[in-house]
Amino acid sequence: MSRRPVIAGNWKMYKTRADTRQFFETFKPLVAASRHCDITIAPPFTALSTAVDAAAGTVITIAAQNAHWEPEGAFTGEVSMPMLVETGCRGVIIGHSERRQYFGETDESVNRKLKAALQAGLTPIVCVGELAAERDANLTQAVLRRQFEGGFAALTDVEFSRILLAYEPVWAIGTGRTATPEIATSAHGFLRELARKRFSPECASALRILYGGSVKPDNIKGLMAQEEIDGALVGGASLDAKSFAAIVNF
Numbered sequence: 143m144s145r146r147p148v149i150a151g152n153w154k155m156y157k158t159r160a161d162t163r164q165f166f167e168t169f170k171p172l173v174a175a176s177r178h179c180d181i182t183i184a185p186p187f188t189a190l191s192t193a194v195d196a197a198a199g200t201v202i203t204i205a206a207q208n209a210h211w212e213p214e215g216a217f218t219g220e221v222s223m224p225m226l227v228e229t230g231c232r233g234v235i236i237g238h239s240e241r242r243q244y245f246g247e248t249d250e251s252v253n254r255k256l257k258a259a260l261q262a263g264l265t266p267i268v269c270v271g272e273l274a275a276e277r278d279a280n281l282t283q284a285v286l287r288r289q290f291e292g293g294f295a296a297l298t299d300v301e302f303s304r305i306l307l308a309y310e311p312v313w314a315i316g317t318g319r320t321a322t323p324e325i326a327t328s329a330h331g332f333l334r335e336l337a338r339k340r341f342s343p344e345c346a347s348a349l350r351i352l353y354g355g356s357v358k359p360d361n362i363k364g365l366m367a368q369e370e371i372d373g374a375l376v377g378g379a380s381l382d383a384k385s386f387a388a389i390v391n392f
């Protein structure tokens with residue numbers, strides 16, 4: 143089954159609105175002819191509408207990095223999914239390991255946010271992945287199973303078919319230590335198997351699984367050559383327009 147590749151950039155807490163405008167000015171011509179993959183960029187909240195304006199008329203879509211599960215309410219400091227839709231966002235990252243590690247996100251909050259994103263018509267990019275200690279203790283599959291089952295609890299096939307899944311081993315994030323194509327392939331294969339058991343075979347084989355963790359222009363080709371790797375979620379290397387364009391044009 144051939145799945146359309148997705149290259150997504152997660153800017154984390156980087157870039158002002160001025161930086162964002164500058165990025166798009168350089169980035170757009172470099173990917174103007176790129177039709178082989180979906181391109182998404184997730185800037186911080188404050189730069190979302192700037193990015194949406196800058197990407198207008200291109201194939202680049204804009205996503206947020208997080209949102210609350212309630213549509214509105216007394217939740218100081220939070221932003222809702224319908225608010226993201228209003229800015230022109232098309233997607234949202236959910237359950238990134240930094241949110242799980244530093245902001246107390248759980249599989250249960252991932253599940254709530256996921257349902258809220260689907261309800262609002264956004265494309266969720268749901269992140270899973272094990273810590274170094276978990277991999278060393280041979281717990282990778284147990285962790286992925288727990289995150290998958292908790293995060294995707296009570297979802298229908300139709301809902302599941304709208305999701306992008308990102309496998310981001312925590313030990314590979316920002317460390318320069320990319321998972322080898324073989325390690326990523328094995329985790330992706332395991333996740334697809336979980337999808338096959340829980341959802342229809344069609345859903346499982348159509349599911350796009352992105353790899354994330356120290357993806358760079360010089361390792362993207364080897365990763366994308368793997369049948370099981372359908373794209374990349376890029377942190378550090380997505381901040382520079384030329385390096386992100388080189389990844390898009392793998």
Ligand code: 13P
Nearest residue numbers: 152315316355356377378
């Ligand atoms: P790096 O590409 O900087 O390792 O970050 C990966 C990541 O966390 C993307 O969401």
